[in-house]
Amino acid sequence: MKASLAQSIVEDSDSRSDTALVKAAQANPGAFAPLYRRHLPVIYRYLRARVPSDDEAADLTQQVFLRALEALPSYQHRGLPFIAWLLRIARNTSIDASRRQRRMVPLHQLDPASHPADPDQPELTILRHEGTRHFDDLISIFDEEKRNLLILRFAVGLTTPEIAVIVDKREAAVRKQLSRAIATLKEHHDGR
Amino acid sequence: MMADKNDILRVYADILSADADDAMTRIVGRLDTAGSGYRSLQPPPRLLDARIIPNDVQHRNADNAPARLRPDPDLNPTKPVGEITDRRRSATELMVVPGRRRSHIRPLLEIAAASIMFVIVAAVLIAVFSRSSDEPGNDRSNERSANPLPQSVPLQPRDGILLSIEEAKQHVRIFLSEPDADLDGRLLNPREADGNLVSRYPDIDLFLLTRVVPGQNIPDTFVVDADTGEILQVVSAKQDVGNDGSIPSEEMAMVAETFAAAHFIGFEQLSPAEHWLVQPDTSYLTDLGDFDPAFRPMGFDPSGRPGTVLFHWRLHSDNPDGWLSTFVSVGINEETGKVVYYAGRHADDTTLNAPTISRDDAIEVALSQTQTADPNLSDVTAGHVALVTHFQDAWQDRWIWAIEITSRGSSASGSTGAGLPRYWGIDAVTGEVVTGMMVTTP
Numbered sequence: 001m002k003a004s005l006a007q008s009i010v011e012d013s014d015s016r017s018d019t020a021l022v023k024a025a026q027a028n029p030g031a032f033a034p035l036y037r038r039h040l041p042v043i044y045r046y047l048r049a050r051v052p053s054d055d056e057a058a059d060l061t062q063q064v065f066l067r068a069l070e071a072l073p074s075y076q077h078r079g080l081p082f083i084a085w086l087l088r089i090a091r092n093t094s095i096d097a098s099r100r101q102r103r104m105v106p107l108h109q110l111d112p113a114s115h116p117a118d119p120d121q122p123e124l125t126i127l128r129h130e131g132t133r134h135f136d137d138l139i140s141i142f143d144e145e146k147r148n149l150l151i152l153r154f155a156v157g158l159t160t161p162e163i164a165v166i167v168d169k170r171e172a173a174v175r176k177q178l179s180r181a182i183a184t185l186k187e188h189h190d191g192r
Numbered sequence: 193m194m195a196d197k198n199d200i201l202r203v204y205a206d207i208l209s210a211d212a213d214d215a216m217t218r219i220v221g222r223l224d225t226a227g228s229g230y231r232s233l234q235p236p237p238r239l240l241d242a243r244i245i246p247n248d249v250q251h252r253n254a255d256n257a258p259a260r261l262r263p264d265p266d267l268n269p270t271k272p273v274g275e276i277t278d279r280r281r282s283a284t285e286l287m288v289v290p291g292r293r294r295s296h297i298r299p300l301l302e303i304a305a306a307s308i309m310f311v312i313v314a315a316v317l318i319a320v321f322s323r324s325s326d327e328p329g330n331d332r333s334n335e336r337s338a339n340p341l342p343q344s345v346p347l348q349p350r351d352g353i354l355l356s357i358e359e360a361k362q363h364v365r366i367f368l369s370e371p372d373a374d375l376d377g378r379l380l381n382p383r384e385a386d387g388n389l390v391s392r393y394p395d396i397d398l399f400l401l402t403r404v405v406p407g408q409n410i411p412d413t414f415v416v417d418a419d420t421g422e423i424l425q426v427v428s429a430k431q432d433v434g435n436d437g438s439i440p441s442e443e444m445a446m447v448a449e450t451f452a453a454a455h456f457i458g459f460e461q462l463s464p465a466e467h468w469l470v471q472p473d474t475s476y477l478t479d480l481g482d483f484d485p486a487f488r489p490m491g492f493d494p495s496g497r498p499g500t501v502l503f504h505w506r507l508h509s510d511n512p513d514g515w516l517s518t519f520v521s522v523g524i525n526e527e528t529g530k531v532v533y534y535a536g537r538h539a540d541d542t543t544l545n546a547p548t549i550s551r552d553d554a555i556e557v558a559l560s561q562t563q564t565a566d567p568n569l570s571d572v573t574a575g576h577v578a579l580v581t582h583f584q585d586a587w588q589d590r591w592i593w594a595i596e597i598t599s600r601g602s603s604a605s606g607s608t609g610a611g612l613p614r615y616w617g618i619d620a621v622t623g624e625v626v627t628g629m630m631v632t633t634p
Contacts, residue, residue, distance in 0.1 A: 044235040049227075057237050067543055070621060074511075074546035090576040092543050128427030153207070154227030178207040187220045 018082040025072055032069055039083050040065075042156060043090050049135070049155035050094045050147075060097055064090045084166040086169045091148060141188055151177060200224060262421060354379070360399040360416040367423050367455065377401030379418060386432065398424065428532045437565070439529040447529055448522035449501035456520040456536045462505035509541075514579030514591060516541050547591045547620035551577060554593035554623075558616035561625055562597045569599040579620060591620035 021038075024031040045065055048057035067089050068075075073084065139150045152163045160178065164171040200221045201208055208220055234240070355363075361375045377399050397418035402411035415425035453459045507518035516539060523533025555574045562572050576597035595616045617626040 005399065024493055040235050040239060041233075044239060045230050045233050048233055049230045054236060058239055061235065067545065070545040071543060072546075074544075075547075083364075089543055124519065132226065132229040135223065135229060138223060138226060150223065151230075154223045155230035157231045175207055179209070182216060182219050182223075185223075186215050190215070 017091065019077050022072070022075060022077065022082055025029070025069075027073070029069065032072065035082065036065055040085050042083060043086055046087060046090055046156050047094055048152060049132070049151040050091075051097065053182060056097070060090070060093050064093050081165060087152075087166050097139070132139065138185060141184070142181060146177060149177055195220070199311055209517040217247065220353060295537060306483065352420045355399070355416075355421050357399065359421060360418065361401060363421045364401055364414045364426075365417055365424060369427075373403060375401045375403050375414070378412075386435075422536075422538070424535075425535070426534050439524070439526055442527060444524040444526060445503060447531065449523050449533070451531045452503070452505060452520045453520050453537075455534065458507075458518070458538070461507060462518070463508045465504045465506040465519070505540075507541075512547050512579055512591070514547075515581065516544075517581040539581070541581065545621045547579060547593075549593065549620045549623045551579075551593065551620065554620065555595055556619040557618050557625065558593075558595040558597060558622060561616055562599065572597060572599040575599075580617075590624050590626075593620050 007171070018038075020105070021031070021035050024097050025035055039079070040061070044061045045058060047060045047064070048054065051057050051060060063085060068086055072087075075082075135155060139147050142150065149163060149167070152158045152166065160175050164174045167174065197214075197217050200217055203222070204220050208216060233441070276366065357377055360375075361377065364375055365371050365373045379397060381401055396498060398417040399414075399418050401416060403412040404411045413425070413427050414423060416422070417424050456462075492532055495624070502521055502523045504521045505519060507516040508514070509516050518537060518539045520536035521534070522531055524530065525532045555577060558574065559572055562569060573597045577595050580594045581591055595618065598617065618624070619626050
């Protein structure tokens with residue numbers, strides 16, 4: 001997954017294929033499906049790391065693609081990868097949702113009954129929730145901007161150059177922010 | 193899952209310096225391990241099984257159906273249809289709009305919320321300038337030139353983390369260039385019964401700050417977005433009266449432009465808005481009292497006093513040809529030539545959906561709405577028509593056709609006058625009626 005994602009973001013070949021798919025979808029909205037399938041996992045993971053439940057992440061994912069689909073006629077390829085455009089929509093959608101809800105409840109504070117576990121693999125689900133809970137705890141000390149970078153890096157699995165494209169910042173700036181965030185975490189835990 | 197230190201150093205070399213110590217590596221390792229829970233996630237079946245229904249998009253103009261994602265019955269035939277359709281526009285929300293075959297009208301609460309957002313977004317600020325410059329006899333030209341006030345900064349929202357009251361006060365002091373300004377204030381709770389401003393806008397947290405000015409019965413008021421710190425509204429209660437009579441329009445325009453340029457970042461990108469467009473906007477900028485001054489002709493005053501002339505700039509889009517939500521308005525007291533009102537807003541236009549409803553179709557809906565709302569009207573025609581943005585939910589905008597209607601006759605309620613214009617907002621993507629702004633007699 002990591003390799004294909006990286007390609008879709010920074011390499012010309014996949015970038016072109018995304019561009020071709022976008023053009024096809026602009027001409028025929030029915031051709032949006034390949035774009036949807038290609039980018040669905042990334043968008044879902046990104047949103048899942050930003051909201052407290054699987055259900056909410058799924059709802060927001062749906063909203064992201066609906067917004068993208070409706071805005072597609074006006075989308076213009078200006079060197080920005082399509083996935084970056086989607087992730088920006090996802091971030092805005094997530095922020096809108098949090099504005100409405102205001103209170104973000106960490107996953108581990110939810111009633112276990114509200115955790116939509118995978119009925120086929122309950123052990124895996126529990127382990128995953130433990131992991132995501134720990135991740136949520138680790139990044140909870142940061143503001144939205146740094147949380148966003150950490151989510152893109154560690155929860156979505158993007159590299160610094162990829163993140164730089166998405167957040168429209170220089171690679172060095174992103175690297176510096178991530179390094180500082182990690183240093184902050186280190187100090188935070190040293191102080192405990 | 194990653195446990196080996198070398199692996200961590202290799203994978204995260206871009207953010208771990210060569211001399212990263214063990215503690216740093218451990219932190220990155222923990223982030224990597226914890227984050228892997230997300231990286232291994234697969235979307236739920238209801239998303240994986242979804243498919244696009246292209247006809248919904250292609251023929252939206254014909255049947256007004258919105259774009260939807262629906263479960264693919266071929267992939268998952270047992271999945272109930274409609275489970276993952278857009279909740280914002282469920283089938284139960286369809287209503288017939290006269291003049292069209294159908295239109296999507298959201299539940300009343302949702303529409304009300306959209307109108308509310310429309311209102312709130314207006315960032316208003318007053319220019320309560322320095323005390324010394326307000327003394328009688330001061331030269332207004334000096335007042336104009338001495339305008340070093342900092343700009344209103346559109347800060348990034350902090351994703352649910354509200355400013356402190358002290359931070360909000362500091363934003364106002366910076367805006368006023370008065371570091372010692374004595375302000376009082378509080379966070380307005382949407383559930384508070386008082387404060388008709390906020391009780392109607394449940395989705396945004398606001399600070400209401402006040403400054404008592406000696407000799408004034410009413411304090412100056414400042415409304416600050418509690419998320420971003422942006423000054424949303426300032427109303428000056430100053431009641432001074434000029435001695436020179438009316439100020440020439442050109443001079444008022446110069447004062448207003450100078451002030452707007454000094455306070456609103458990106459002012460140079462804005463264009464003077466057509467005046468008729470100001471009126472719908474001011475309905476949300478000035479919703480502070482029982483009366484709605486939005487439909488007063490030139491000269492309305494946000495604090496209820498006559499004699500304020502409003503100047504309005506707005507960000508224009510070339511494609512599509514329309515007016516975006518980023519704007520700034522400045523009100524000038526026509527007797528004193530002073531700024532008594534300011535509003536500004538930096539809007540996010542990155543997720544606007546492209547319009548699909550034609551101008552003519554929108555006019556058709558507006559004319560029909562007018563006739564339905566007041567059958568006694570005659571000679572109903574469309575006046576000004578423009579594509580403008582309108583608040584959808586939270587701070588999310590959408591394109592609407594703003595349509596001015598002119599007519600003769602009177603309404604059954606008697607609240608409208610002959611020949612007064614009516615304004616309608618028609619969603620430029622779905623065709624739904626977003627706002628109906630019937631003009632009331634001032």
